[in-house]
Amino acid sequence: MGIFDRLANLDRRLIFLVIGLAVAVPIILKIKMPIRISSEVRSAYETIENLPEGSVVLASMDYDATSAPELTPMFRSFLRQCFRNKLKVVYTGHLAIGMPLAQFDLDAVTEECGAVYGVDYINLGYRPGFTAVMIGIGREIRDFFAVDYKGVPVDSFPMMKDIHNYSDIALIVDFAHGQTAEYWIQYVVSRFGVKMFACVTGVMAPTLYTYLQSGQITGIIGGLQGAAEYEVLVGQPESAAFGMPAQSIAHLFILAFIVFGNIGFFITRRKK
């Protein structure tokens, strides 16, 4: 087998090894790269910045551990920005398996920011029903969330006193690795006219650009790159900004493999 045949048919274990190293080495060497802030992330950031003090933000946690490296940094930065701007966070979710994960981050950030449960934020937990819950909140949140995630009546918390439906919610932020963000837009934003931006995985982000262009959402924070940009804007770069060099190098190597594969493919095809 000639060199070009080999280039066109590389052993996949070699690809695995190179990608593994391309991810591990930048993390071990703590390489840093400049983060460019895109307009969609800046717009999402400014949506929160422009909210008046005391506004209520509904955060929907619709991801699990499979997407945590991308979405956890966004969620943490979001909480920091909200608590810094003295906003109230109501937190719920439509993915039962992801709720404890978000609770873990919520506990860490609220402790760091000195936020008080029931005053600055509340965890309403998970309810089955998905779109029914989304639409139902439009009339009365208590019809679905009469108690919080620990079973305590929501009316016993001061921050819930004036929160009944979407008229009392200034912004919805969906942290999603699936299609939930689209459902929020279709069932809630278009019907009740609430502001929203989406924090989604890199795979999901392109599907939401239509809604951004039409003005139905105010921003998109997409993938690890979006998370890194948001961390930089919030002023506390952490795991996402730290992970971007690894992703950069990995992308570069994948492209190199594709180029080598094509060179091998064309030369061997010409020979035949």
Next chain:
Amino acid sequence: MKRDIPLIITFLTGFLCVIAFFIPHPPFGDLQQRFLVWYAIVAGFTMILGLDSLVKYNVKKITQHKPGWQYSYVLLFGLALVLVTGFQSWFKYNTPFELRSSFMYSYIHIIVPLQATMFALLAFFISSSAYRAFRARTFEATLLLIAAAIVMLGRVPIGEMISDKIPLRSDWLLNVPQLAAKRGIQVGVYLGGVVMSLRIILGIERTYLT
């Protein structure tokens, strides 16, 4: 009768939800809200149905020694572990989500790493399949290859380090050709969705009953 009652329920609830969208005032809005709450309750019970189906399927797989039956033991053990730790934590802390609870311990130290590992493996398989699939065999494949390369570079900092034009080109690809194609598909899909919904509400489409 067995067929007519579900059709009548579907017609009434579907029709009411359409009316409530345009007239959210009493009695339509109240009725819709009631139906939504019922839907959430029914959705809760479907989990029990799913649990029942999962257990039955795996017990059958074990008893009949179907291929991979050994893994069913792992699944049933995992299911039992989550249920036991969940209830134990609930009784002890009034919630399974208390960080010190056994449920959260098993969640953070078993479920999270397992899920993360499974998903992380995708990076390797995607790299390998991208290498094999992205061959410029035709003009369309070449276009796709070029677009993919620009977006892959444009979405990471190294793209801007190579040329500050790459992120701009990547944004253009996402905002113009990608969206043009996607909008066309979306409009078609949602028009189809409206038609299908009407067919279901009016009882023309009945395949969901089988």
